[in-house]
Amino acid sequence: MDHFEIAIIGAGISGLMAATYLAKKGKNSVLFDKGRGPGGRMSTRRFGKFRLDHGAQFFTVRNPRFEKYVQSWEKAGVAKVWCKGFSGTGDGHPRFCGAEGMNSIPKWLAGQLDVRTGHKVKSVRFFNKSWHLDFEESPSVSADQLLMTSPVPQTIALLEAGQVELASSTRKFLSLISYNPCIAMMVIPKHPLSMPENGGWQINEEPIQFVADNQLKGLPNPGQALTFHLGPEASTEHWESEPEKLSELVRGELRRRGIKLEIKDIQIHHWRYSQPARIHDESCLVAEGVPNLVFAGDAFAGSKIEGSVLSGLSAAQAIGV
Ligand SMILES: Cc1cc2nc3c(=O)[nH]c(=O)nc-3n(C[C@H](O)[C@H](O)[C@H](O)COP(=O)(O)OP(=O)(O)OC[C@H]3O[C@@H](n4cnc5c(N)ncnc54)[C@H](O)[C@@H]3O)c2cc1C
CATH class of the missing domain: 3.50.50.60 (FAD/NAD(P)-binding domain)
Structure with missing residues (x-):
């Protein structure tokens, strides 16, 4: 050994x-x-x-x-x-x-x-x-x-x-x-979403906490690829939800803010222990x-x-x- x-x-x-x-x-x-x-x-x-x-x-x-x-x-x-x-x-x-x-x-x-x-x-x-x-x-x-x-x-x-x-x-x-959970939703949009110049949108609310445009952030990408982090409450409530339901949740929230998101491709990652709560x-x-x-x-x-x-x-x- x-x-x-x-x-x-x-x-x-x-x-x-x-x-x-x-x-x-x-x-x-x-x-x-x-x-x-x-x-x-x-x-x-x-x-x-x-x-x-x-x-x-x-x-x-x-x-x-x-x-x-x-x-x-x-x-x-x-x-x-x-x-x-x-x-x-x-x-x-x-x-x-x-x-x-x-x-x-x-x-x-x-x-x-x-x-x-x-x-x-x-x-x-x-x-x-x-x-x-x-x-x-x-x-x-x-x-x-x-x-x-x-x-x-x-x-x-x-x-x-x-x-x-x-x-x-x-x-x-x-x-x-103890830790908070976080659902991360990775999205390739059909049409680019209008994002802040630096590519980071810190919402800090439920259901969406943060949105990143990975290309504007500097990752070597051929186009826009977005990461959405859901807040702890939405992540807990939707832990078992299918990608379709999660994308509806995010699209609905963006619609409420006057933004239209059409999704070409999506992946979900579940972080059971994302950041410590205690x-x-x-x-x-x-x-x-x-x-x-x-x-x-x-x-x-x-x-x-x-x-x-x-x-x-x-x-x-x-x-x-
Ligand atoms: C969605 C999300 C958003 C975040 N946002 C921010 C932010 O904006 N700013 C910030 O500063 N921090 C943020 N954090 C927190 C930050 O990522 C963590 O605090 C930090 O990376 C934790 O590092 P760590 O080494 O303590 O733990 P980890 O990075 O979790 O490392 C622990 C390692 O243990 C390994 N491991 C677990 N079990 C086993 C096993 N049985 N056998 C072998 N290996 C095992 C895992 O694979 C993992 O690699 C975020 C985290 C998440 C998930």
């Missing part, structure tokens, strides 16, 4: 940043992710000739430590300023995105790390002083230390599957965390009751991409560098 010093579950931005920090300090780690590629919710998808961001659309920067990393991403050509606000002339604060889609950033980070995609962990167990990861389709591995960055309900399921007994305080902290107030959580286990991700002190990055960095430090 392969044995590692540090194993990380999840190659989203928090896991990748933890591994990046560990590597800088001379510590090797290995990341396992069930996805076909790295990035988690910083995701860019192909749709025929088009590419669309269907998870996170942009991020803001407040923390100076995060700012330094973003500057290095800009220097590497994988991040850029999208705009300085979505309404009117903007509020002056930069909104960043990936240079050719949000996934440009995690893809670049992963290129410098040991990332094993297509590895779905089905349980996590602790015995013989090591953590053991069992996969759906690959041989199990073990590690001295384990960092879990999957959305917390998925993390809890993996620990339960391996009958890991956490202290009641740790169990309680984890059980208080977070833990520390930037990571060191498990009690079992040794060498740390939890991180956007549900720890901050939410969003900035919070995930800071959580990953803080978890790397908690691991002991």
Whole structure:
């Protein structure tokens, strides 16, 4: 069985940043992710000739430590300023995105790390002083230390599957965390929809929260490809709805605003854990009751991409560098 010093579950931005920090300090780690590629919710998808961001659309920067990393991403050509606000002339604060889609950033980070995609962990167990990861389709591995960055309900399921007994305080902290769902609707329109010049329309209402024109945003597309994010209420209510019903919902809302949308092609993605509704107030959580286990991700002190990055960095430090 392969044995590692540090194993990380999840190659989203928090896991990748933890591994990046560990590597800088001379510590090797290995990341396992069930996805076909790295990035988690910083995701860019192909749709025929088009590419669309269907998870996170942009991020803001407040923390100076995060700012330094973003500057290095800009220097590497994988991040850029999208705009300085979505309404009117903007509020002056930069909104960043990936240079050719949000996934440009995690893809670049992963290129410098040991990332094993297509590895779905089905349980996590602790015995013989090591953590053991069992996969759906690959041989199990073990590690001295384990960092879990999957959305917390998925993390809890993996620990339960391996009958890991956490202290009641740790169990309680984890059980208080919750997430909002989000239905993402990707649309190739028959006729281009009139969009704000920068391609971002922040509505922040129900049923539509945000609309992005991926071409105006800078993804290399031959025409307009739109991403609609439904709000948490509409996403919950319509979780089981067919694409026809979802497109009627969106078209109806646009009609109410005097806008006509005719759809040529449509794809739907369901984000069960899109953004945390309730977070833990520390930037990571060191498990009690079992040794060498740390939890991180956007549900720890901050939410969003900035919070995930800071959580990953803080978890790397908690691991002991
Ligand atoms: C629709 C949507 C809109 C958003 N909008 C914004 C925004 O505008 N601005 C912003 O800052 N943030 C936004 N976010 C949130 C942002 O994307 C997240 O906060 C951030 O990407 C989370 O990173 P993470 O590493 O913590 O988790 P994730 O990106 O979820 O990474 C966790 C990884 O764990 C993997 N995993 C899970 N279970 C297993 C398993 N059993 N085995 C192996 N791997 C597993 C997953 O495949 C995933 O890659 C949005 C998110 C969504 C979905």
